[in-house]
């Protein structure tokens with residue numbers, strides 16, 4: 001797993017950045033003194049004040065260059081991922097955070113190799129090669145089989161195909177049919193297709209003008225059950241037309257040559273220690289895909305968490321104030337290959353009996369200009385956050401007064417959500433046209449707006465300071481039974497069942 005494709009020169013450049021990150025350390029500030037607990041009004045005013053000052057300038061661009069342009073695509077368990085971990089660790093230590101640490105965990109590592117889809121029939125198209133890229137956790141395999149259009153690959157569509165999917169390479173569009181009611185993740189579709197007997201899986205991008213979009217094929221430690229690749233919209237649409245017009249079977253050979261094996265990566269954690277045993281956490285995944293340089297997904301969230309850490313650490317060092325609750329900053333690895341880092345962290349906290357300290361978890365995955373806050377299935381958060389939103393609006397942030405309460409899966413909040421811990425998010429507006437480059441070679445630094453990310457970091461810093469200092473934080477952890485009810489209400493039972501993670505009744 002460890003073959004390093006990057007040049008030595010690049011490694012040296014990045015290594016020197018690590019050194020300079022360490023040398024630019026903020027000198028140790030005054031010792032932090034415990035103060036009398038803040039009143040709610042003071043907590044609000046302080047949080048808004050921190051955000052107001054922070055939005056006047058950020059260091060996001062200074063970190064964006066080394067993280068995104070130089071280190072680039074940050075695959076977990078590969079040299080690029082290790083460099084990213086060390087870079088962030090150096091920065092967080094430099095900001096003056098306490099207990100900056102690497103939390104190592106094992107994962108099923110994956111390294112891209114060649115992938116090919118070549119038509120064998122009809123005769124007129126024999127040998128025609130279709131441009132595809134492997135999904136993650138797909139190994140090395142070769143299959144030759146007739147190709148079948150499986151629509152969006154939902155449970156209903158595969159059921160309607162009955163036995164016809166058996167022994168076929170299925171073509172599956174990203175997304176779900178119009179009016180389907182919930183989103184269906186690629187991992188669900190692949191599980192369903194393999195269960196229906198398909199021997200190959202080709203995922204087609206949802207809109208024209210995009211590059212090939214990849215993603216992981218399975219969310220656990222199991223390799224993908226069948227070879228799975230992705231094609232862009234235009235290539236996929238062409239193949240669908242060939243399929244619709246061919247009088248006989250369309251047969252293709254699908255070959256993947258990826259490498260998989262045990263690997264190790266590490267979450268990067270750092271704290272601003274509080275006076276109570278409670279903790280609020282702000283996290284973002286640091287890893288990305290190997291295509292592009294992981295700018296939007298999730299350099300953006302990483303830069304916002306790092307900047308919020310810098311802002312709040314500087315505040316603590318300058319004022320000597322200590323928050324009531326510990327503020328923990330977490331840069332997770334292994335997200336793209338199946339939420340490995342956050343799952344490991346939650347499992348460790350459960351094992352040690354410390355998970356209950358988490359009073360709120362803010363997850364930042366693909367961030368743009370801040371437009372509001374969210375709290376998954378927590379209508380009570382609207383009342384709790386309304387005064388803060390009011391103050392932040394007064395400080396110049398264009399935030400929606402409503403708090404979004406929808407729920408979802410497939411990012412690092414998921415392991416915490418399944419334990420009933422309050423999940424907060426920042427609603428944001430991505431740079432125009434950038435979202436379509438997600439998980440593709442087009443996810444490069446031009447897809448993020450660093451001024452927007454500075455603004456987002458300022459709002460996040462305000463939110464975190466408020467969550468960490470408000471005397472009253474009326475966001476209770478759900479009991480296990482209540483968690484099951486809420487997940488069902490959010491429409492998450494089906495996908496959790498398919499992922500083997502539904503553990504209620």
Ligand SMILES: [Zn+2]
Nearest residue numbers: 297298365366
């Ligand atoms: Zn992401």
